[in-house]
Amino acid sequence: MPETPSEKALLAKKIVKRFGDRTALAGIGFEAGAGEVVAVIGPNGAGKTTLLTILAGIAEPDEGSVEASGGGVGWVPQQAALYRRLTVAENLLLFARLQGHNDPAARVEEMVTLTGLEERRADQVGSLSGGNQQRINIAIGLMANPSVLLLDEPSVGLDPAQRARLWQFILGLVAQGTAVVFSTHDIQEAERYAERIFVVADGNGVFDGTAAELRDAVVTPNGSDVDLETSFLAFLEKAGH
């Protein structure tokens, strides 16, 4: 793990977010290093999406601060944020223009190539499969060359083959140095693809470490020979969540 703020792609300190009387985030700290993959997991309503939207700069925290390294943060919402009646190329071109790229058309070509959807570039997004729509969704998040990519439950609704192709695509970005932070309910997905797991429960960051460390944090009835999901549930129970 990088130790100094300058080596971190993303650093959030003591984030507090309230919705009326309810405290969604109660002073969470979070960090991600360049080229690192971090999974954010937790029960429903724990505050995962709220944390990601604050890290992405979409929502403002009531307290605390967020710092991102030079390239900024790319945001990929859970549901594809695309215009279904526009084509793949038209969607990409729109966001390239909004981001102020010097040569939007060239950027579109790069992203079409990156997503592997060259042959579908003229198809309306509404006619694409969920997996392909998610690739375009991620491509738009990557359009500005961010140093950190935040994905909110990126594989929801995808079949195993689509999910594998999606992760192949994301890991390609990681290989180029992009930090990836994703929220998920799929513990296996978190274990398979994330180097680090960050557990959120009741608005608090209750665990930050590797999958092995999460297993070690609890003693399960069957010892350590249990799947990560069982360990995760045991951990939450032990922590009173």
Added chain:
Amino acid sequence: MRWLLLKDLQILKRSPLQLALLVIYPIAIALLVGFALTRGPEQSTVALYNAMPQGSTLGFGGDELNGDEIRNQLCDRVDCIEADSTQEASDLVDAGDATAAVIVPEDLGDKIASLASLSPQTPEINIIVNGSSAVENQIVDDRIDAMLAEANQLIAARLAEGAREYLDLILQGGNFNLLGQDIEVLGLKKSEQVLTEVRQSVKGPAERAKLESAIKFAGLATDNLDLAGPILTAIAEPIQANKAEVGDEAPSLNTFAIAVTATFALMFVTVLLVAGSLALEKEENAFTRLTAGLVSRGQILAGKLGLGTIVGLTVVVILLAGLSIFVPIQWSRAPIWILAGLLGAAAFAAVGATLGAATREVRAATLAAVMICLPFALLSLVPDDAVGPAIETVISVVTAAFPFRPALDALTGGLELSGPSVWLPMLHLLILVFVYGGLARLALRRF
């Protein structure tokens, strides 16, 4: 089946705006229609100037009205303001204090009385109306026509009685007073008897005298039948109305109809387009992405207003160009009606943005747009004179809060020089752009 129904009701319950519309809409419509049905059109205000000399009467054959009775007859039907001169009555109409003025001329009584004589004249009353509204003008016309028709019916009945007496005289014979001199009329029946008697023996002077009287009657009968012509003409419409207009000239009904058509098209296209387009940003999850550092909410709103304004104005221009094939459009005034269309489109776009931002769903936005626009538009078309003052005030306030009426006025004025002033409605539209734009911006905070 019932579970599906329950589910739909639960969904409906969770859309407060839609639910509120479904409740408020029928109540509002019921109130409006209820008021209209129970109160009916209230009386118009009419300025009355009776120039007939004090003590003179109107009518003949014993059914005569004096000045007070004339006033009462008229003022039972309308609210009267008495004027002391034709000029004062005209000024009252010009100032809008009266919808119309009725001028009873000095010689009306004499002319009505002449209808029962052998030298009938055409009685006339003078009507002054404010010509600034084509629709109001039509309503006043209708009311005055109805009043005149009633008066004419009464007079026609009396004239028919007079005509019957003349015909009876011709048939039966008798005395007829002409210029103070009694003339004996033999009558057709007696003439027949006389002619029958003398037919066989027209020899001596006495017989010749009888024959002479028969010949004389024939001449008189011919003369009297000649007079029946103008009398029968008078029966058709004894009193005629001369109508004059004061104030601004009303635009033609053609222009008004064109402006109404254009405003309806402008309203529906612009409001539905902008409301749906903004709600679609939410439905397609694009709004969050757009506002994540790419563009501000204000820029998104401005974009939608621009879209609505351009499309709305294009629709108006195409529509007017199409209509110009059938009716003349003053293209020389195009800069004015294009400006009116531009401001109208911007105001309707702001309304659409407010609805889209408030509903956040395309279907709900569409439903809200139709349910809100239609009653506002129809209320805006209710002529001021068609309802009572209280309802008129309510309608004026309500319709002032929506762009339909100012857009209609601006387009009507833009299309025809004699139409209403365009600058005040345009200023009104500009204010509505800012008001609804502000509301839309507020609604976007929780979008």
